[in-house]
Amino acid sequence: MVECSIAEHMPPLDTTGSIDESELALMREISREPIQTQRDLSRGAGLSLGMTNLLLKRLARKGLIKIRQLDWKRTQYLLTPKGVLEKSRKTYDYARYTIRLFRQLEENAAAALRREHAAGRRDFWVVAQDEFEAVLRGALAAPGLPGARVSFASRFCEVPSHADLVLTATQETAPVPARARLVSLVDFLDVHFRLR
Numbered sequence: 001m002v003e004c005s006i007a008e009h010m011p012p013l014d015t016t017g018s019i020d021e022s023e024l025a026l027m028r029e030i031s032r033e034p035i036q037t038q039r040d041l042s043r044g045a046g047l048s049l050g051m052t053n054l055l056l057k058r059l060a061r062k063g064l065i066k067i068r069q070l071d072w073k074r075t076q077y078l079l080t081p082k083g084v085l086e087k088s089r090k091t092y093d094y095a096r097y098t099i100r101l102f103r104q105l106e107e108n109a110a111a112a113l114r115r116e117h118a119a120g121r122r123d124f125w126v127v128a129q130d131e132f133e134a135v136l137r138g139a140l141a142a143p144g145l146p147g148a149r150v151s152f153a154s155r156f157c158e159v160p161s162h163a164d165l166v167l168t169a170t171q172e173t174a175p176v177p178a179r180a181r182l183v184s185l186v187d188f189l190d191v192h193f194r195l196r
Helices: 021-032 038-045 049-061 081-118 130-139
Strands: 065-069 075-079 123-128 149-153 165-169 181-184
Touching (some): 021 081, 038 049, 081 130, 123 130
Parallel strands (some): 123 149
Antiparallel strands (some): 065 075
16 A cells, blocks of 8 residues: 655756745735734744844845834734845745746657557546646546546545556655656746656
């Protein structure tokens, strides 16, 4: 029996920028509601309280936020113009990355299906979750390949043992040893990855 697990981390984005993903999450939370406690900010950004404190100081040192003590109990956190620009740039980069990743996924899925169909395969299993599954369901709904049947699973342990080929679009670690040939449809680190 294969143990089911789902990866919980996001793929890394361009790390050449001046802010990381945790800082971006905190900046989003600040722009949503500038008067919050650090505890509220940490909850909203999905960070620990200690990490939130550290990041607030780092963002202030970089000139991306201003911290103003309103009274003994309330603090206001404001994005500076530089912070707004950096948040916008990083959000744009993330959107562009996501669009490229989804395009890569659609193109690779179609290429894999055509190649395998031409070799005589008619049954296809795809392991994907959430948005990746939705994109693939749309892309593979009518592949134009006579007799092709596409089935989806959200985890490897849900794929039947008779499947000898599995197309993957997940960060879940594949079972070792894999009982089927695995074809990755996406490379989270290389948005230019294409199946040959």
